[in-house]
Amino acid sequence: MSTRLSLLAGAALALAAVAALPVLAEAQAGNRTVAGRVRRPVAAGGDSTGMGAASRVWVTLHRVGKDTAGPIDSVQSDANGRYRFRYTPFGAGDAVYFASTTYGGIAYFTAPLKSVNAAADETEITVFDTTSTTFPMSVKGRHLIISKADSSNLRTVVEVFELSNDSLVTLVASESPNAAPTWSIAIPAAAQDVRANEGEISPDAFAAQNGRVSVFAPIAPGVKQVAFSYKVPDSSFPLRVRAEAGAVVFEVLVEEPQGKVQGQGFTAVDPVTLEGRNFRRFLSQDVKPDAELVVDVPAGGGGGRNLYIAGLLVAVGFLMMLALTRSMQRAASKRGTTVPTLRPRESEAPLADRLAQEIAALDATYARQENPSPAVQTAYEARRAELKAALAEALAEVPVGR
Template sequence: MSPRLETVRRSWCALLLGVAASLMVAASVAAQAVTPSTRTVEGRVRRPMGERGDSTGMGPTRGVWVTLHRVARDSAGPIDSVRTDEAGRYRFRYQPWGTSDAVYFASTTFGGIAYFTAPLRTQNASGDDAEITVFDTTSRTFPMSIKGRHLIVSKSDSTEMRTVIEVFEVSNDSLSTLVAADGDAPAPTWSMGVPAAARDLRANEGEISPEAFVAQPGRVSVFAPIAPGVKQIAFSYKLPNSSFPLALRSYGGAVVFEVLLEEPQGTVKAEGFTAVDPVTLEGRNFRRFLAQDVRPDVPLVIDLPSSATPGRNLYIAGLLVAVGFLMMLALTRSMQRAASKRGTVAPTLRPREPVIPIADRLAQEIAALDATFARQESPSESVRIAYQQRRAELKDALAQALAGLPVEQ
């Protein structure tokens, strides 16, 4: 074999070895991403027992099935089930798989009502993270306290209508889950009056299924179970401009009552309401009026200037995420974590777009660079030098990423 052919052969061998090494690194990193180490879940299912319970009034729920679930873009469903022991304990051992957006959680059904843990994010979930509190059910209706009420009124749109959003944080302060009674005309678990002129009433993003939401003239009703703790109920409707000034009542009162008006000249006239600093939501400005410890059935009037100027439609989804909930966050969390009044609710699981780890991207870029260089029959010396320099930079960056160090590209 001529020296030139021997040189070419050695160059190709070295190049192929580099490609193979890069692919092995990429495969190793990808394998680590989709087959992490085994996880465990050790928790309890408990319910209020009164004097028969422990010092917190809680006791074990024996012999109920607990199911481990997986929800992701590639698939969703139960992956394992086990019965609780005499102490109400359960344990799962599982291996995560598939896409990185997968969410795992445990659930049980008690009295026909499903109760859930929060998403299991740690390697070994236990304690409060894996505890499920269940409750006896009752169909005897009782008043729910309103911890927060948020009312948002948009500008007038091209049809001379205004969109109104109402968000309630409703608290079941008992030790029973309220359910709608069976029958031809069951009583709702929660109900609220709305203006008689309201049109296009519908449930919005919240913790109530649209199937459990019923709109009638002048009233909305909920027939979903309401467990102890705080539940968010949100709905929207449209009102013609002729409905303003709008006269409302506080009905069941509220610990915090917030009104947001997109009209710069809008006002709220009611006992205890004060204008506070305006807020900007989704790039839109709102006047803000706030009241605390509002008594039941207090009258209020929302006065808006008459306007024939077409406005833009209200961004309902963005507002529901942003408005008013920071005020109630501490209160909601503390009530949900209270052992005797904890009502877990099925999490709203929103798959997120997968984020490719930096190490994966670097390994893929090395492999692509090697493959591109290998396809060149006779690369020039400048091309070879540029290839070698870029490959060295990527290898250094990959080593930093695998070592957990920040990477600059």
């Protein structure tokens, strides 16, 4: 139980880190109100979307700032699932406020509250029942990042997944000693030094054995990111990778000018530069389950340094997925198709909101680094500047009065 709560508490802090964005800063003067509701899927008696009230649950208002952080107040939702807070901002002007509740042992929370009188969608919290009966997750995006070989002829591989739980329940691991993971994926047999990247999954809920990576963290409806890294000997190439569950978008980055990727629909596109290092980039869409790709690199490609696995590439994966999502949305609109789902859901969050959340994740990851090196700090500042520029562009495209 404590693991589940700590996982989502970490996610809440990631969202809170978006307070550093100027676009979210507000004057610290006067009283503010938060009027919201807590909803849950119901079998009968709900609204047109199948949602009903989550009544008599405790909702907590939080404040996170550079000076202090902690809960401010708690109230219990009424019979209609509604809750209300009245508070006066205090302390550092870049502090952020948000509300959360715990349901079935899982924490759920709002996005950072931007309005003086926050209400409606901004303050709505949707909670879900839990199940330990496993079911497959769809893979919206998969990113495979392969570095040059280091002085030990090992290549660092970073894998980033965007998993989608399209059900109406939060999948949790059971309490039994041999509990099945909530999600699992195969890794190369030669993989070593496997570790979870800092992000949405706590290392305590991550395991690697018998050629597989397993996650035991709860996965709520919606999209969750899983990221991990490992090292493989240079002799493992050509490296064969199987897309067990397929992927809507599969991206491979190879830090070798002569690197190649062969497989279903993979095409070389414009290269990218990460942390001052150049990567060849290959993309494929609508990759079928169990499709195989082969990554080949030239022999004796040593001389590169290891990717620092501090979690900053997770944010890179976020940004890439946003660009891919926009491309896919344009393509889908031309075809007149829609993505099917098993649950009622609102439309995708606006691009500006998603970019803000990516900056939040990046800030939270960086904040967890103890004594970051100058190289890490430089990479963090450069990536954050790129994200902020993208956010400014997205905000400029929002119609006035929206």
